[in-house]
Amino acid sequence: MAAQAGDTIYDEQRAPLTLGRLLKSGGAGSVFLIKERPHEVAKLYHSDKGGQVYERKVRAMLELRPDLPDVEDKGVRQVQIAWPTGLLRDKARGFLGFTMPALDVAATSDLEHVLQERQAREEGLPTALGPKMTLAANLAVMLAALHERQHYVVDLKPLNVRFYRKSLFIAMLDCDGFSIQGKGERFLSEQVTTDYLAAEFQQRGVAAGEEEAQDRFALAVMVFQLLNSGLHPYSGRPNGATLPSDLPGRIAAHLYPYAQGRGDTRILPSPVSGHAAFPAELRDMFDRAFANQARRRPAVAEWSSLLLRYARRNNGLLVKCAKDGAHQHFSGMPCAACARKTLLANSVRASKARPGKKAKSGLRHQQRPRATGATVTAAQNAVAAAPAAQPVGRIGFRTRIVVAIAGPLLFGWVMSWGMPAYRSYKAVASRSWSVDMMLGMHGGLLLLASLVFIVFVPMLILSKRP
Ligand SMILES: Nc1ncnc2c1ncn2[C@@H]1O[C@H](COP(=O)(O)OP(=O)(O)OP(=O)(O)O)[C@@H](O)[C@H]1O
Ligand SMILES: [Mg+2]
Known part of the structure; x- marks a missing residue:
């Protein structure tokens, strides 16, 4: 069963220790505070991990410690390396993990x-x-x-x-x-x-x-x-x-x-x-x-x-x-x-x-x-x-130039030629199918021109500078 806060574990000298809060669970094991030892934490391996190899490995680490003692900075103890300090076992002496210095x-x-x-x-x-x-x-x-x-x-x-x-x-x-x-x-x-x-x-x-x-x-x-x-x-x-x-x-x-x-x-x-x-x-x-x-x-x-x-x-x-x-x-x-x-x-x-x-x-x-x-x-x-x-504006520079030139031209065309032509057609038209078609075409063009003017010119003005 997975270890949890409140569980009792034992050090090498069979002294009982109580697991405190779970600090973090990683890929290999879980790290807990130890109630009786405020300056140490316990890393307990997940039970599916190769316990035997880890036991030998941690033992090897205990035997060959690097020379990296804690350092003092303005009266505060700073742990340089979380190297194991002892083995941890369950009641039946089975290997669980190790103790190491608690690091802030x-x-x-x-x-x-x-x-x-x-x-x-x-x-x-x-x-x-x-x-x-x-x-x-x-x-x-x-x-x-x-x-x-x-x-x-x-x-x-x-x-x-x-x-x-x-x-x-x-x-x-x-x-x-x-x-x-x-x-x-x-x-x-x-x-x-x-x-x-x-x-x-x-x-x-x-x-x-x-x-x-x-x-x-x-x-x-x-x-x-x-x-x-x-x-x-x-x-x-x-x-x-x-x-x-x-x-x-x-x-x-x-x-x-x-x-x-x-x-x-x-x-x-x-x-x-x-x-x-x-x-x-x-x-x-x-x-x-x-x-x-x-x-x-x-x-x-x-x-x-x-x-x-x-x-x-x-x-x-x-x-x-x-x-x-x-x-x-x-x-x-x-x-x-x-x-x-x-x-x-x-x-x-x-x-x-x-x-x-x-x-x-x-x-x-x-x-x-x-x-x-x-x-x-x-x-x-x-x-x-x-x-x-750097983000660039959604409307490209070239598009804006084209719209800025084409928009007014289209508008000018609508006002100076399109509109009068439409009116005169309407005035003189005999109700034949060809005239209806002409009127329809001009109506469509008018609509398109108005759309270009109404939609693109405000977009041009409102869009942010890139
Ligand atoms: N000595 C320590 N003091 C305080 N917190 C620690 C200590 N050792 C580990 N922790 C906390 O527990 C977390 C997991 O520890 P660790 O990386 O040793 O576990 P792991 O299971 O091997 O994880 P990973 O799968 O990332 O290798 C660390 O990221 C850290 O937050
Ligand atoms: Mg790891």
Whole structure:
């Protein structure tokens, strides 16, 4: 029977514990408060899930904890990672699940929300380069601690990574889904998300022993997105050739357009990208991460030491923009946020100057590669803000011109020729069938002309400017 609030469960020392409120039920299990332990929660697996494997996996997690202690932010304890703290059993000693530290989920947001700039602004989440660099560095530090114990996230993506809104520390949940190194046994992770999956795994998935390479790739994608307004490193402009329209297809085909030097000629960078304003050492890291040879990908520890250097304020590697106080940029480099703002404003202006037609500005190609499956990519949203998506009026510009000219002409014709002709026909008509037909034709024309005038001219006047 499914566990519920009020049930008694037991820890490894057979101490009874009472389940409190159900916090959430997920795909693998249900998470409950524990009455006797306010700082812990219980995750109880659904009974149809492979209990035996989970028991060994959680035991392995207890034996090899990553070095990620809770952190204090202004006197408030912040749990960095919801790692198991003990096994939970039923009265008959059967395995039920595990305890883990309770995390204040309400004080956190997921990284996906930061990558969607408009949403981030609306929710008061960071939009400037500085805090995003801090988030990227903190994420790399967290992964480095996991990798040190040979644990890997595998299904690493912005939606699966949370952070404390105030302190910008990372908070990791659902760790029993990671690939876990046990003593002489590896417990695999079952899920992947193809928008964050390295080229070599797109077809066949991630096998045991390959998880680190996958985490290295996914981290690089997320860092690129954090530092580049949510833009996915495999979104760009096809350069003539027909290319895959979805991100996984582009990853598999190595269509990375932001490399230094000559790069791939099949695809061009998105014009809103700020990659040209990254310092060379950062660009080198991205170029290695997205190179065709997987062995060149930087380890997460390399990322953490580089990003921490940039995130530390007193290093002065990021500076406030002189033009816009809300912007930050790499020291000695132009402000990418300003360039992006100008580009977007120009593009909006251009699309306004060409109403009725799809904006043909340089941003039109921002039609991003398709996101796949359940994965919602940040590229999607970064591009959703592009001006090509500006609504246009329902009546096109050309239609309005035609109606504006034709309407008065028709009206003039009706008044100056049609109407007198109709009257004179009526006056002189002998009641023959041919005259009746003429009168009918003129009557029809009159009706049509009046309709055009009555319907289209007010529509022209009332319709909003695109
Ligand atoms: N340590 C925790 N503290 C507070 N809440 C938690 C904790 N762990 C999990 N939760 C809550 O429970 C939810 C489900 O947890 P979790 O993701 O571990 O379950 P799951 O069954 O593996 O879900 P999924 O199918 O999404 O992988 C989380 O989204 C979160 O809201
Ligand atoms: Mg899970």
